Structures are given as structure tokens and as C-alpha cells.
Amino acid sequence: MSGSGHIIALSGGVGGAKLALGLAACLGPDRLAIVANTADDFEHLGLSICPDLDTVMYTLAGLADPERGWGLAGETWQCMDALSSLGGESWFRLGDRDLATHLQRSLLLAAGEGLARVTQRLCGALGVRHPLLPMSEQRVRTMLDTDQGELAFQTYFVRERCAPRVRAIRYEGAESALPTPALIGRLETAAGVVICPSNPWLSVDPILAVGDLRERIAATRAVAVSPIVGGRALKGPAAALMEQLGLVPSALEVARHYRGLLRGFVIDREDAAQADAVRALGMEVLVTDTIMVDAASKTRLAAEVLAFLSGLRA
Numbered sequence: 123m124s125g126s127g128h129i130i131a132l133s134g135g136v137g138g139a140k141l142a143l144g145l146a147a148c149l150g151p152d153r154l155a156i157v158a159n160t161a162d163d164f165e166h167l168g169l170s171i172c173p174d175l176d177t178v179m180y181t182l183a184g185l186a187d188p189e190r191g192w193g194l195a196g197e198t199w200q201c202m203d204a205l206s207s208l209g210g211e212s213w214f215r216l217g218d219r220d221l222a223t224h225l226q227r228s229l230l231l232a233a234g235e236g237l238a239r240v241t242q243r244l245c246g247a248l249g250v251r252h253p254l255l256p257m258s259e260q261r262v263r264t265m266l267d268t269d270q271g272e273l274a275f276q277t278y279f280v281r282e283r284c285a286p287r288v289r290a291i292r293y294e295g296a297e298s299a300l301p302t303p304a305l306i307g308r309l310e311t312a313a314g315v316v317i318c319p320s321n322p323w324l325s326v327d328p329i330l331a332v333g334d335l336r337e338r339i340a341a342t343r344a345v346a347v348s349p350i351v352g353g354r355a356l357k358g359p360a361a362a363l364m365e366q367l368g369l370v371p372s373a374l375e376v377a378r379h380y381r382g383l384l385r386g387f388v389i390d391r392e393d394a395a396q397a398d399a400v401r402a403l404g405m406e407v408l409v410t411d412t413i414m415v416d417a418a419s420k421t422r423l424a425a426e427v428l429a430f431l432s433g434l435r436a
């Protein structure tokens with residue numbers, strides 16, 4: 123991206139982390155900060171688990187498992203297997219080395235450090251140079267109203283494999299939560315915000331719901347990359363969730379969801395026919411290849427998104 127000024131990327135887990143990695147290849151640590159959703163966090167086996175922070179952290183550190191997208195490459199599962207044979211809870215798989223991250227985070231949090239500082243320490247130890255910020259220091263939790271009752275996010279997502287039908291979603295604690303001071307400061311001087319192709323309802327909305335973050339982001343130049351291509355989700359349950367919420371799964375519907383927030387929207391070539399309808403919502407549109415299969419395609423998409431952002435009308 124030409125010119126000065128820094129960029130803030132908003133990311134959920136696996137899908138978002140791919141573009142975050144591409145952005146990190148284009149912009150140095152002084153030009154890019156990544157904000158991760160923390161509404162998927164939960165307390166499990168007595169530990170503080172922050173899946174999206176860890177997915178981005180491991181991805182930027184080059185340590186993420188390439189197939190799963192979450193957790194560490196080359197992981198072993200002896201602790202989970204032993205726990206399972208003791209009759210313990212093993213539906214949420216914590217790898218042996220990944221456990222060290224949760225142990226260390228939990229200890230530091232219990233000693234009174236904030237999540238932003240703890241994340242900074244973990245990232246520093248793993249050699250991640252780009253700032254990775256939790257959306258808030260306060261607890262926010264995604265809760266899903268489903269045909270099987272209200273479920274906490276990881277219960278719905280991992281234990282129940284997204285099978286329950288979702289009727290509504292709420293982000294417990296978001297209204298009273300505050301964006302981290304580091305994030306507020308960065309937003310005030312940001313050249314732009316990139317919303318990675320993460321699930322709008324499960325990964326991005328919890329970030330936007332924190333205090334006045336939505337208004338603060340709308341006041342910048344913000345663009346999003348559609349996580350829906352050809353009516354299908356790039357990863358995870360976004361398309362099925364949209365149907366359950368009474369929406370047609372399409373890039374256009376995602377753009378409608380972000381109406382009033384974005385100056386620009388990035389859609390895949392497969393969805394080129396929707397470009398005019400997105401423009402009619404008041405956004406500029408970039409049509410390109412959005413499916414990221416390797417390092418080169420992540421960096422190429424990131425560079426195109428940054429060029430699009432810098433070329434948006436003031």
C-alpha cells in the first residue's frame with residue numbers, strides 16, 4: 123500500500139487468519155495490527171482458552187497446523203487421550219504443546235495481568251512481531267439461541283458440530299465491554315480497517331458489538347472481504363447459519379449486513395454478477411480471486427485489498 127498510515131485488520135479464526143498472514147507479508151509490524159474476536163473464548167478444564175487469538179498467533183508464527191487451521195502443526199494428543207481414559211471431557215481437543223499456551227495464559231491472567239498484555243507476551247515468545255490485540259479486556263461471550271436451547275459458542279461449534287438450528291445470537295457482555303485502549307488509539311489514526319473473510323455473525327459482529335467499536339470503525343475507511351463465495355462459506359457454518367437466520371447465503375447479503383459500516387467490499391470473480399447490487403448499497407467493489415490456497419494467494423489478495431483500500435474515494 124502506498125503512503126503512510128497503519129492498517130487494522132479484524133479477524134476471527136481460521137479463515138480470517140489466512141488474510142491476516144497475507145497482510146503481514148505486505149506490511150511491517152509498524153503498519154499493521156490485528157484485532158481478534160475473543161467472544162469464542164471460554165474456560166475449559168480450568169484453563170482460559172482464546173481460540174481466535176491463538177489461531178492468529180500460531181498462523182503468524184508459522185506454527186499453525188495447515189490442515190486443521192487451528193492448533194499447532196505436528197501436535198500430539200497424549201494428554202487428551204489420557205483424560206479421555208479417565209472419563210474426563212475430551213470433546214474440545216487441546217494438543218499437548220497447545221496446552222502449554224493455555225497453562226501460561228491462565229497463570230498470567232490469574233496473577234492479574236490483562237489479556238492484551240498476556241497476548242503480547244505469548245506473541246513475543248513465539249516470535250510474532252505484528253501487534254495482535256484482543257478486542258477487549260473484558261469478558262464477551264457469543265451465546266446462540268438454538269432449537270436445543272441456548273448454547274455457549276464452543277458447545278454449539280465443536281461439541282454439537284453446528285448441528286443445532288440457530289434462531290438468534292447474542293454477545294453477552296459486549297455492551298458494557300470496552301475496546302482495549304491500544305485499539306482505540308490505533309483506530310483514531312488508522313489509514314483503514316480490513317475485515318478479514320471471517321464469519322460476519324460469529325466472528326466479526328462480536329468485535330463490532332464491543333462498546334462503540336462499530337461507530338469508531340465506520341468513521342475510518344473500512345473494507346471487508348466476503349467469506350461467502352458462490353453461495354458457500356469458505357470455511358465453517360456461515361452459509362447454513364445465514365439460511366437459519368432467514369437470509370440467502372450470498373456475498374450480496376453479507377454486504378447488506380455490513381451496510382453503513384464499509385466503504386468497500388471485496389467479492390470473488392464467481393460473484394461478479396452481484397457487484398452492481400453491492401455498489402447500489404453505497405460501497406465500492408473489488409472483484410478478484412478471493413480463495414486463498416497458498417502463501418502466494420494470501421499475499422496477492424492482501425496486496426489487492428490494500429491497493430483497493432488506498433484507492434477508495436476520501
Ligand code: FO1
Pocket residue numbers: 134135136162171172173174176177192193213214215216217220276279280325
Ligand atoms: N475446533 C474444533 O473443531 N475441534 C476442536 O477440538 C478444537 C479445539 C481447539 C483447541 C484450541 C484452539 O485454539 C482452537 C480449537 N478449535 C477446535 C478451533 C475453534 O473452536 C474454532 O475454530 C474457533 O473458535 C472459531 O473461530
